[in-house]
Amino acid sequence: MEKHLNILQNYFGYPSFRPGQAEVIDNIDQGKNTLAVMPTGGGKSLCYQVPGLAMNGTAIIISPLISLMKDQVDGLHGLGVTATYINSSISAAEQHQRLRDMQQNRYQFIYVAPERFESGSFIHALKQTNISLIAFDEAHCISQWGHDFRPSYRSIVPILKEIGGDPVIMALTATATPEVIEDIQTLLHIAPANTVHTGFERKNLSFFIEKGVNKTDYILSYLKKHQGEVGIIYAATRKQVEYVYDFLKEKGYAVSKYHGGLSEQERQAAQTAFIFDQSEIMVATTAFGMGIDKSNVRFIIHYAIPMNMESYYQEAGRAGRDGEPSNCVLLFSPQDIHTQKFLIEKSELDEEGMQREYQKLNKMVNYCRTQSCLNSYILNYFQFGSVAPSVSCGRCSNCLKQGEIVDITEEAQMILSCVKRMRERFGVVMTAKVLKGSKDKKLIQFGLTGLTTYGILAKYTEKEIIERIHFLIAEQYLSAEEGQFPVLQLNQKSMDILTGKQNVTMFIQDVPTAEKADYNADLFETLRQLRRTMSEQLELPPYVLFSDMTLKEMARYLPTNKEDFLRLKGVGQKKYELYGEAFLKAIADWKEKNPDFKAPTAIHFQSPKTRHVKEEEEDNRPSYQKSYELLQRGKSIREIAAIRDLKETTIESHLFQASQKGFNLNWELFFNNQEEEEILSTHEALDATGLKELKEALPEDFTYRKIKAVLVKNEKFGVKEG
Ligand code: ADP
Ligand code: MG
Ligand code: ZN
Numbered sequence: 183m184e185k186h187l188n189i190l191q192n193y194f195g196y197p198s199f200r201p202g203q204a205e206v207i208d209n210i211d212q213g214k215n216t217l218a219v220m221p222t223g224g225g226k227s228l229c230y231q232v233p234g235l236a237m238n239g240t241a242i243i244i245s246p247l248i249s250l251m252k253d254q255v256d257g258l259h260g261l262g263v264t265a266t267y268i269n270s271s272i273s274a275a276e277q278h279q280r281l282r283d284m285q286q287n288r289y290q291f292i293y294v295a296p297e298r299f300e301s302g303s304f305i306h307a308l309k310q311t312n313i314s315l316i317a318f319d320e321a322h323c324i325s326q327w328g329h330d331f332r333p334s335y336r337s338i339v340p341i342l343k344e345i346g347g348d349p350v351i352m353a354l355t356a357t358a359t360p361e362v363i364e365d366i367q368t369l370l371h372i373a374p375a376n377t378v379h380t381g382f383e384r385k386n387l388s389f390f391i392e393k394g395v396n397k398t399d400y401i402l403s404y405l406k407k408h409q410g411e412v413g414i415i416y417a418a419t420r421k422q423v424e425y426v427y428d429f430l431k432e433k434g435y436a437v438s439k440y441h442g443g444l445s446e447q448e449r450q451a452a453q454t455a456f457i458f459d460q461s462e463i464m465v466a467t468t469a470f471g472m473g474i475d476k477s478n479v480r481f482i483i484h485y486a487i488p489m490n491m492e493s494y495y496q497e498a499g500r501a502g503r504d505g506e507p508s509n510c511v512l513l514f515s516p517q518d519i520h521t522q523k524f525l526i527e528k529s530e531l532d533e534e535g536m537q538r539e540y541q542k543l544n545k546m547v548n549y550c551r552t553q554s555c556l557n558s559y560i561l562n563y564f565q566f567g568s569v570a571p572s573v574s575c576g577r578c579s580n581c582l583k584q585g586e587i588v589d590i591t592e593e594a595q596m597i598l599s600c601v602k603r604m605r606e607r608f609g610v611v612m613t614a615k616v617l618k619g620s621k622d623k624k625l626i627q628f629g630l631t632g633l634t635t636y637g638i639l640a641k642y643t644e645k646e647i648i649e650r651i652h653f654l655i656a657e658q659y660l661s662a663e664e665g666q667f668p669v670l671q672l673n674q675k676s677m678d679i680l681t682g683k684q685n686v687t688m689f690i691q692d693v694p695t696a697e698k699a700d701y702n703a704d705l706f707e708t709l710r711q712l713r714r715t716m717s718e719q720l721e722l723p724p725y726v727l728f729s730d731m732t733l734k735e736m737a738r739y740l741p742t743n744k745e746d747f748l749r750l751k752g753v754g755q756k757k758y759e760l761y762g763e764a765f766l767k768a769i770a771d772w773k774e775k776n777p778d779f780k781a782p783t784a785i786h787f788q789s790p791k792t793r794h795v796k797e798e799e800e801d802n803r804p805s806y807q808k809s810y811e812l813l814q815r816g817k818s819i820r821e822i823a824a825i826r827d828l829k830e831t832t833i834e835s836h837l838f839q840a841s842q843k844g845f846n847l848n849w850e851l852f853f854n855n856q857e858e859e860e861i862l863s864t865h866e867a868l869d870a871t872g873l874k875e876l877k878e879a880l881p882e883d884f885t886y887r888k889i890k891a892v893l894v895k896n897e898k899f900g901v902k903e904g
Contacts, residue, residue: 183208189235190228193261195732195754200225202380206352207233209376210315215351217321217366217377219358221384222496223503226354227254230317234291235263239314240284242349243293246323246332249453251293253475253723258291260726261756265291268298278303285310296323296334299341313349316342318370321353325365339369356499358382358564382564383575386502389556390511390579390694391549394653396645397485397513398429403693404483404511405435405463410707412456413481414464414471416497418521422485427465440466457723459714468493476723477504478730483511486518487550489525490542491563494549504729509694514550516655517668519543551656555581587689591679593639593650594659594686598676600635601660606671610655610662613670614647653688700814700848701738702779705772709733712768716761727761728752738846740769740779780844809836810845834887838894852891857884861892 186207190196199207202220209216210233218229234241245251251267258265266289268280284292285307298304318324324335342351353366358379367374392400401415417423420441427439438452438461455461457476464470468488482501488494494512502508526539545563552559557575574581600617601608608628615622616630619637630636639647651670654660659675662668678684710724710733717724728736732752741747747762748755773779812822819837823830841847853861864879876889893899 183211185236186211186232189232192755193235193263194228195748195750195752195757197751200228202378203229203232205378209378210350210352211236213350214376215370215372217353217355217363217370217372219355219363219377219379221380221382222356222499223384223386223505224356224380226319226356227257229354230315230319230352231258231291234314234317237314239312240287240289241291241314241317242308243291243317243319244296244335244338245293245319246295246335247320247472248295249472250319250475251295255291255293256722257475257726260722260760261754262760263291264289265293267293268304269293269295270297281307284308287312296332296338299338300334305341305345309345313345313347315350315352318351318353318366321355321366321370322357322362324353324369325362336369382561383557384499384502386505386507387498388507388509388575388577388694389498389560390509391514391556392511392579393514393550393656394649394688395513396649397515398426399645400513400693401426401430401483401485402433404481405430407693408481410462410710411480412459412462412476412478413483414466414479414497414500415483415485416466416468416470416488418467418486418488418518418525420467423465423467426485430463430465435463436461437463437465440464440470442467442469458717459710459724468497471497471500474500475503476500477725478506479503479508480506480730481509481511483513485513487512487514487522487546489522489539490546491549491560492542494546495560495564504725504731506731506734511694512550514656515652517662519547520668522546553580557581583689587687589685590650590653590688591685593642594654594679595682596635596638597647597651597654598660598672598680600633600638601670601676602672602680603633603635604630604670607669609669610648610651614644614651617647618642618644620644650688654686657686659686700846701734702740703737704776705740705769706733706737708772709736709765709768712764716764728757728765736765736769740773741766742770742773780846806836806839806843807845809833810840813837813847834890838890841894842900847895849891849895853888857888858892858895860884861889862896865893865898 183204186204187199190199201224202218203225206216206218206229210230218226220226220229230241230243243251243254245254248267248269248271251269252271255265255267266280266283268277268284272280280292281303283289294304318335318338321335323332325331342349351370351372353370353372355362355366363377366372367377415426417426420443423439423441427437430437438455440449440452444452452461452464453470453474456464457474479501482498484494484497488497498510501510522543523540526536526543529536529539531539549556549559549563555574556578576582597613597617601613604613604616612624612628612630615625616633616636617639619640625631625636642650651660655662655670658673659679661671661673661676663671672680675684679686710730713724713727713733717727720727729752732750735750735752736747739746739750741750743766744758744762747753747766748758753762809822809828813819819830819833822828822833837847849858861876861880861884865876868875868879873886873889877884877886880889890899
C-alpha cells in the first residue's frame with residue numbers, strides 16, 4: 183500500500199519492506215488480527231509502528247520488558263513521534279499525568295507491561311482512549327510452552343473484551359514452535375491464515391566455532407582486526423567475566439562488565455555506557471542482554487559453551503539487528519562442558535528436568551563438533567525435526583574453512599607419549615611445560631625433567647603446545663578427567679595414534695576479518711563521534727539518531743545537499759529535519775580537508791519524491807550501472823554474471839566502465855598493492871605493448887582480470903562502452 187510505503191520512507195528512511203512486513207501491515211490495515219513470526223532483527227517493531235502511524239488513535243504496545251519499552255520510545259522520539267510508556271519505573275504522579283494525556287489522545291504509541299492491565303485506573307483510562315491497534319510484542323510470553331511464560335499476558339484477553347471497541351490485535355514473536363504458535367492463535371483469535379511466518383535464517387550473521395585456541399589471545403587478535411566495532415563477550419560464570427574484563431581493561435580497551443554479583447547501580451551504569459557507545463565491549467553473563475535493542479552490535483563472542491541452543495541463538499542473535507554483516511564466534515573447549523553440567527546438577531530441577539537439560543546440552547556440544555554447515559544445524563534444530571533443506575550457507579566456519587590444514591601426527595604422538603610417561607597424573611599445563619622443557623621448579627619437584635619427552639617440543643611456545651593438547655581433547659584423541667584440574671588420560675583413540683594406525687590433522691582457522699570497507703573509514707569515525715556527542719546532548723542512544731549502516735552510507739556517498747542526503751538508506755524526511763544539517767556540515771568539513779576523495783552517487787535508493795519517475799526510468803539505466811549496483815550490494819562478479827545471465831568478462835568490463843565514469847570501485851577486490859606495483863613496473867618495462875604480452879611476462883597467477891584492473895585504475899587502459 184502506497185501510504186505505508188510512504189511512511190516507511192519518510193519516517194524510517196528505508197527504501198522497501200523486509201520479507202513479511204508488508205503482508206502483516208496490510209492485514210492490520212484490513213482489520214484482521216494477525217500473528218507475525220519473524221527472527222530477531224527481522225523488523226517486527228515496524229509491523230506495528232507503520233500502521234500505528236497510518237491510523238488515527240493510539241496504538242497500545244504490550245511488551246514484557248521495561249528496558250525494551252524505553253528503547254522503543256526513545257526511538258520514536260528520535261523520529262519526532264509522540265510516544266510514552268507507563269510502567270513501575272516511573273512515579274505514581276507521573277503515571278497519572280501520562281494516563282490523563284492518554285485519555286486526551288495525546289500519544290500515537292503507548293508501551294505498557296502486561297501487569298498494567300491489572301490496574302483499575304489504567305483500564306478506566308483505556309476505555310476513554312481512541313485505540314488504533316493492540317500489539318502483543320514478544321507474544322510467546324502468552325504461552326506456557328514458551329520459554330518466558332508470563333501469566334499476566336493471558337489475563338489481558340478477557341479485559342480487552344470488557345473494553346470493547348474491538349480494536350485489531352497483532353502478535354509478534356521470534357519463537358516458532360508449533361505449540362506456541364497454536365496457543366497464540368487460539369488465545370488471541372488469530373486465524374491460521376493470518377499468520378505470517380518468514381523463516382528463521384539471519385542472513386547477515388556468520389557463525390564460527392573455534393576449537394583449541396587460547397581464548398584471550400583469540401579475543402585480542404579478533405579485536406585488533408575489528409577495531410572500533412561494538413560487541414558482547416558472553417562468559418559462563420561471574421569469575422570468567424571478571425577475568426576477561428580485567429584482561430581487556432589492562433590492554434586498554436573501553437570495556438564494561440555485567441553479572442549478577444554486581445549491584446543494581448553498577449549494572450545500570452554498565453548497560454548505559456554500552457548503549458551510548460561509551461564502552462565498545464561488554465563482557466557479561468547471560469544475565470545481560472534481555473531487552474537490549476542496540477542495533478549496531480557487530481560481534482558476539484562466547485567465551486565458553488552456553489547451556490543450550492536456545493540460549494545460544496538468543497544471545498548470538500543480539501548481533502546485527504541493523505542487518506549489517508556480523509559475526510558470532512563460539513570459543514569451544516571441552517572442559518567448559520563440565521561447567522554447564524555442574525550448573526545443571528546444582529539446579530533445583532527434578533530428575534526428568536535434569537535429563538532434559540543434559541540432552542539439550544548434548545545438542546549444544548554437537549553443534550560445536552559438527553563438520554557441516556553451522557547455519558543449517560541451527561535451522562534444523564529450531565524446526566523441530568520437520569525437514570529443512572540441508573544447505574550450505576557459505577559463510578560459517580565450516581562452510582568457509584579458511585585457514586590451513588596441518589598434519590600434526592608426530593606432535594600428537596609426542597604429546598601422548600609424554601602423557602603416558604607422566605603416568606597420566608597431570609593436567610594440560612604441566613604436560614605442556616614438560617614438552618617445552620620449562621625450567622619451572624615444580625617440574626624438578628615432581629622429578630619430571632628427566633623424562634625422555636622433556637623439551638621434545640621446545641621449538642613451539644608453551645601456548646602452542648597447550649593449543650594442540652586442547653585440540654587432541656576436543657577431538658577425543660585424549661581424555662581429560664572431570665574435576666577442577668582435569669588430569670590427562672589416554673584412551674583407545676590415543677593408542678591408535680601412538681601405534682601409527684591413525685593420522686591427526688588439525689585445521690588452523692583464521693580469525694574472521696572485518697568486512698572490506700567500501701566507505702571512507704576516516705569519515706565514518708568522524709560521523710560516529712558526532713553521533714555520540716549529539717546523542718549525549720539529546721539523551722538518546724546513538725543508534726536512534728542514525729544506525730551504523732546509515733553512517734556508512736554517508737561515508738560512502740558523501741552527500742552535499744538535502745536531496746542527496748535523503749537518498750541514503752535509513753534517512754527519511756523526519757530524520758533529515760531533526761539531524762540532517764549537523765551531519766551534512768560534518769561531511770562538508772571533511773570534504774574540504776580531503777578534496778581529492780571522489781565519491782560515487784547514491785544510486786541504489788531513490789528519494790521518495792523522485793521514486794516514481796525514477797522507477798519508469800529504471801530500465802534505461804546503463805547496463806554497467808546495473809552491474810555496479812549489484813557489486814555495491816555485496817555480490818561477487820560470478821554472482822552478478824549468474825544473476826544477469828551475462829559472461830563474467832562482460833561484468834568485469836561493466837565495472838571498469840563504472841570506474842571510468844567516476845563510480846568508486848573497491849580495487850582491493852581485484853589486486854593488492856604488491857601486485858599493482860609488479861604489473862605497473864612490468865608494463866613500463868615492456869613499453870606499452872598488448873595485454874597478451876603483459877600476461878606472458880608476468881607470473882602465472884596474474885589473471886587477465888587482475889592486469890586489466892590495474893591498468894584501468896591507473897588509466898592506462900580504456901574500456902569500450904557496451
Ligand atoms: P525485531 O523486533 O524483529 O527483533 P526490530 O524491529 O528491532 O527487530 O528491527 C531490527 C532492525 O531492523 C532495526 O534497526 C530496524 O530499524 C531495522 N529494519 C526494520 N525494518 C526494516 C526495513 N524494511 N528496511 C531496513 N531496515 C529495517
Ligand atoms: Mg522486537
Ligand atoms: Zn555454513
